[in-house]
Each structure stands twice: as structure tokens, then as C-alpha cells.
Amino acid sequence: MARPRSEDKRNAILEAAIQVFAEQGASAPTARIARQAGVAEGTLFTYFSSKDELLNQLYLELKAGLREAMLTGYPREAGIRERARHVWCAYIDWGVAHPRERKVMAQLTVSERVTPEVKAAGAAAFADVSGMLHEAMATGLLRDHPPAFVGALLSALAETTMDFIAREPERTESYRSAGFEAFWQAIGKR
Template sequence: MVSTQGRITDKKQAILDSALSLFVEKGFNATSTASIAKAAGVATGTLFHHFPTKNDIMNQLFLSIKQEFASNMVGKVVLSGNIEKDANNLWQTAIDWAIAQPLKQLFFLQYSMSADINVAVRKQAMNSILGFVVELIEQGKQQGIIGDFPSELLLENCHGQYLAAIRYFTDNPQLGNDPKHRSASFKLFWHAMKAQ
């Protein structure tokens, strides 16, 4: 029974892995469910057993990558209570993750702001999975360190700034580990967030 469950999990993960590669390479609309099933080495019926639609694959992929990203952050950053220091540690850890995960980073760049991701799924990822960022923003607002703007808008701004930074480091990989550019990327982000 356990081995059967393991195979199901493996097949589902193979579908997600294949979809990730194909969505990044060909785009969402140009990728068929048949091509995902073929790349995953599963029957089309098996794909539909796990994911009734291609949109379900996209939404699950988005959530699972966001969860992996968040788990990496939480596992590596110990919050100190110093809002700016904690924000910088989270920022730098996020950039490290993006550099270490080039395919997933490209997926974020292509789809994070895409209409192909359901709005409810995007909100779930931002508010539930990345809840620790929401908490940090709220603490910063309460302490007068982060600007007193609507929290959802601040969260979207964080996300947009992050996507801009990883796009820059994707286009200029030689600068991804350059301390001057890494520091500058955080300063630009922080300048947009802090209270004036």
C-alpha cells in the first residue's frame, strides 16, 4: 500500500516537473496536456486523475514552488526583531534561492503576474504561504519603520521589487554574487518600503 502511494506521488511530481520545464520553454498556451503526460512518462488519463485541467497543473505548480521558496526562507533566516536587518536577510536568502533554482526562477518571472494564475491562488500564495512576510510588514508599520500604506499593496510591491531584482540577476548572472549589486538591490527595495 505504501509503495503504491509512493508511485502516485512520484507520478504527480513527474507531471509537475514536466509541466514546469514545458511551461518555461514553450509557454502555458503552447503546452498541451498530452505533451506534459508524454514528458512525464505517464498516460494522459493518469495526468487527468491528478489534475483535471491544465490550469489545475499551473495553480498547483505555482503553489508548490511558492511553498518551497517560503520553506527555504523560514529554514534559513532567524528573525531578530530588527525589521531592516530581518528584511535584508530575507531578501538576500530569496535572491540566493532564485540563483540556485534557475528554472523555478524563470517560472516566477514568466507567471507570477500572469493571468494564467488564478487570482485566488495568487492571494493564497501571498497571504498564507508568505505569511511571515506579511507579519514583518505589519511589525514594521506598527514601529513606523515601513510606510503606512495598505498591506496588500506593500506585499505586491515587495513581490514586484523581488521580480525586478531576479530579472536583473538573470540577465546579468556574473553580478548575482557581487556584494555591491546585491546590497544595491536590497537598498532599492528598502527605499521603496520604508517610512519617509
């Protein structure tokens, strides 16, 4: 009779994957991940049938963590700018607090091993944010950019902001505010 799977082991494998992928990239061997997690490589494949499944599940886990950070305390009834600023600040704070996760998510976002379906599921988790952007465009508050372009602007400016905060943490609020203003100017109508 097969042993029941342990959530602790699954989480240990995912944590090890974050550490190993952050150090070596997504091409790192599963044997190294298993060693880092303190499990046999066969055990890793008990929880994830293939490396691709591990990559896809890790992507979803990272997106879920980011979503939770971004939407905790999300001011649904506030104006568009205030909601956008909340999302921005939460994203920046998450990225600064989780540099390895941020690095791995960037790798997985462009990986062909993460399926389009999984990427769509990861994006769907941010329906509140997408809805806010569509509402802002419909009311004429924002320029009529494709949502993917707005997302790419957000990511690029957020990455720059996080990099500067990591170098000069004493200027966190200054960089976070300047980054948001640059983003808002890029997407907002004047």
C-alpha cells in the same frame, strides 16, 4: 480496482510542467507535459483533473518552495531590517538558483487560470513576512504603503537584481546588497 497514485509520478508531472511552461508558456499542451514526464496524457489527468488544476497546484508548489527558502533560518527575534534583509537575500538566492521556477511563477501569478482562492492561499503561506511588514508600519519604521504595493516593489526590484546577477554572477553580493538598499529606501522612513 484503481492503482494508488505515486508521489514520484506526481512530482515528475510537476517538474515536467515547470520545464514545458518555462519554454512555451502556460498555454503549452498537456500532451507535451505528459511526454516530458514520461507518462501517458491520461495519467496526467489521473493526478490533476484538468489543466487548470495542474496550474493551480503548480502555483502552490512553487510558492511552498519559495516560502521554505525564504523562511529557513528566518531570524524571528531580529530587528525589522535584518528580517527584511534575510527575506530579500533568500528570495534572490532562490530566484537565481531556480530560473525556470521563477519564470513559471511569474506567469502563473498573472494568470487568470489560477484562482483567487489559490492565490490567497499562496499569499497566506507568507504570513511571517506580512506580519513583519505590518509590525514595521505600526511602529513607524516603514512608510504606510499598502502591503500589495510593498510586495510589488519587492518583486520588481528582486527581478531586476536577479537578472543582473544572472548576467554577472561574479557581482552577486554587490547586486544583492544594492537591490536590498533600493528596496529598503523605497519602503523605509528616512
